Amino acid sequence: MSQSSSAAGLGLANMWISFVAFAAACLLGVYQVVERSGLVPTLESPELYFASVSTHGVLMGFVLTTFLIMGFGYYTATTSLKQAIWSIPLAWFGFWMAVVGVLLAAFALLTGQASVLFTFYPPLQAHPLFYIGAVLLVVGSWVWCLEMIMMTLTWKRANPGETVPLAMYGTTANAIMWLWTSLGVAAEILFQLLPWSLGLIDTVDVGLARTLFSWTLHAIVYFWLFPAYIAMYTLLPKEAGGRLFSDQMGRVAFIMLLVISVPIGFHHLYMDPFQAAGWKFLHMTGTFMVAVPTLITGFTIIASLEIAGRLRGGKGLFGWIGALPWNNPMVLAGGLGLLMLTFGGFGGVINASYSMNAMVHNTQWVTGHFHLIFGGTVVIMYFAIAYYLWPKMTGRQLYSNGMALSQLWLWFIGMLVLTLPWHMLGIDGQPRRISSTPYDQVLVAKWQPNEVAMIVGGVLLLVSAVMLIYNLVKSHGTSRPVDNPEVVYAESLHSVARMPHLMNSFAFWNVLILVYIVVSYGYPIAQFFLMETHGAVPWSI
Numbered sequence: 001m002s003q004s005s006s007a008a009g010l011g012l013a014n015m016w017i018s019f020v021a022f023a024a025a026c027l028l029g030v031y032q033v034v035e036r037s038g039l040v041p042t043l044e045s046p047e048l049y050f051a052s053v054s055t056h057g058v059l060m061g062f063v064l065t066t067f068l069i070m071g072f073g074y075y076t077a078t079t080s081l082k083q084a085i086w087s088i089p090l091a092w093f094g095f096w097m098a099v100v101g102v103l104l105a106a107f108a109l110l111t112g113q114a115s116v117l118f119t120f121y122p123p124l125q126a127h128p129l130f131y132i133g134a135v136l137l138v139v140g141s142w143v144w145c146l147e148m149i150m151m152t153l154t155w156k157r158a159n160p161g162e163t164v165p166l167a168m169y170g171t172t173a174n175a176i177m178w179l180w181t182s183l184g185v186a187a188e189i190l191f192q193l194l195p196w197s198l199g200l201i202d203t204v205d206v207g208l209a210r211t212l213f214s215w216t217l218h219a220i221v222y223f224w225l226f227p228a229y230i231a232m233y234t235l236l237p238k239e240a241g242g243r244l245f246s247d248q249m250g251r252v253a254f255i256m257l258l259v260i261s262v263p264i265g266f267h268h269l270y271m272d273p274f275q276a277a278g279w280k281f282l283h284m285t286g287t288f289m290v291a292v293p294t295l296i297t298g299f300t301i302i303a304s305l306e307i308a309g310r311l312r313g314g315k316g317l318f319g320w321i322g323a324l325p326w327n328n329p330m331v332l333a334g335g336l337g338l339l340m341l342t343f344g345g346f347g348g349v350i351n352a353s354y355s356m357n358a359m360v361h362n363t364q365w366v367t368g369h370f371h372l373i374f375g376g377t378v379v380i381m382y383f384a385i386a387y388y389l390w391p392k393m394t395g396r397q398l399y400s401n402g403m404a405l406s407q408l409w410l411w412f413i414g415m416l417v418l419t420l421p422w423h424m425l426g427i428d429g430q431p432r433r434i435s436s437t438p439y440d441q442v443l444v445a446k447w448q449p450n451e452v453a454m455i456v457g458g459v460l461l462l463v464s465a466v467m468l469i470y471n472l473v474k475s476h477g478t479s480r481p482v483d484n485p486e487v488v489y490a491e492s493l494h495s496v497a498r499m500p501h502l503m504n505s506f507a508f509w510n511v512l513i514l515v516y517i518v519v520s521y522g523y524p525i526a527q528f529f530l531m532e533t534h535g536a537v538p539w540s541i
Helices: 003-037 046-081 088-110 128-158 166-197 206-217 219-234 236-240 247-260 277-289 291-311 319-323 329-352 354-360 364-394 401-427 441-475 507-530
Strands: none
Touching (some): 003 088, 003 364, 046 088, 046 128, 046 219, 046 364, 088 128, 166 206, 166 247, 206 219, 219 247, 236 291, 236 329, 247 291, 277 329, 277 354, 291 319, 329 401, 364 401, 401 441
16 A cells, blocks of 8 residues: 555545534534523523534534644655655554444433543543543544654655755644643543542542643644644645745744743633732743744744735736635635634733733633634635645545635635624623523623524534535535545745754753743642642532
8 A cells, every 4th residue: 555545545534533523513512502592491401502512612622623633744754754654553543433433422422421522521430431432532632743753754864955845844833732732631531530530539639730731721723723834824824825924933823822822821820819919920921922933923824825816817916816816715714703703812811911801801701712713713724725635645536626615705704794793692691501591681681683694604614614514425426526636735935945043953942942831830839738728529510
């Protein structure tokens, strides 16, 4: 079996798992917005609602993302480095381990024994199979991380002094970052939640658990975001008909995301009493710093698109925008993704600010912000990656380019219709993590127009998801061979033949990450072992 066919098979297997999970999560999402609105009383069920929310969150946040990242990573590695996967048997072993983990967790979720939400904070307790499944999924992803790191090291040994292709540099940075950031949730599950659920210990330290999960909680957002940025830097400029404005800027953004993204989780714990204000301030500062690579990415990608537009004949200050090939799914998704990133980034700055966060904490504002960044920018670029790679991996043309464009527009519109009302509801004080709103009737009546809007948005997103799955399934059966089966990465405007060592390797950055993590999390974790704490007993919804 050739290296390209091996990578294609592995890539398709991972991506199909991710999109099946995505479709199921979208269906659950529509049920949730309808049930929560209170407009259909027969659907109201707190038990079913929280089981649905937990399943929806896990499928979207852990399954869709992890499998797509692995599939995209394997195919990116082989096509950018022009070499075979480091160990095919090991890669398939990691894949099946992750699949088994998903099935175990799904059993607990679908039987109502793991209604612990996406964050599974104690004292909420799930069935042991849920935690075992989560561990297997994470360990399966660690196999992918090892594969990516070893492929990069193997390539560097075979090509001494040469510059690692940007696509692979970003992929390896993401693998390293995930190894660092997943340690938090792995420690929480293995040493706290799993023994607790098995009855080996009677109580669990809630403060320690939330602190460990915060290690993972926000950095995982950048684990999700990395593939979107990689596609924007390495595929989008070429598909737009131009060149990448700066390869170096892409590497700087990837390095900053790698170093800064892990030790900033306390901005999710501003209202919690477990950590002192000084530590929260330190993490807040890091949270603002992590906006810099996003600004760098926005500038670089827009500059690259302007180059493409002007090469295609665009004139005047903004004429290049109309000259871009908006009938290309990658270009359209990139443009729409940047728009949603702008809106969502504004909300993120508010969440990161200690004082402003207090006004929107635990309201629907947070739900709106999260969905606009993840469901908006991240997921729409996942669609673009699928539309670009499916013909390469199957050897057949995409079933319908027109359907792909319509699906992307519908997702964009649906996401705005869903999330903007959530922002408004948050400002009006509607809490999140509730299944109904049995409050003052005047207040609830004020919320209802936005509740109706979010149902419309949820339905639009479900229709868009169905269009995506239909298009990908039909693409396997088309008889039209693909015109160009090779993945063509964007060339940089300037030569990258020689790259500074720090921008072509990761050894120094790993040392810096270690120091940063020890400073940010060392005492905040150690304090739980240095003072008397009181454990919590299990509680379920």
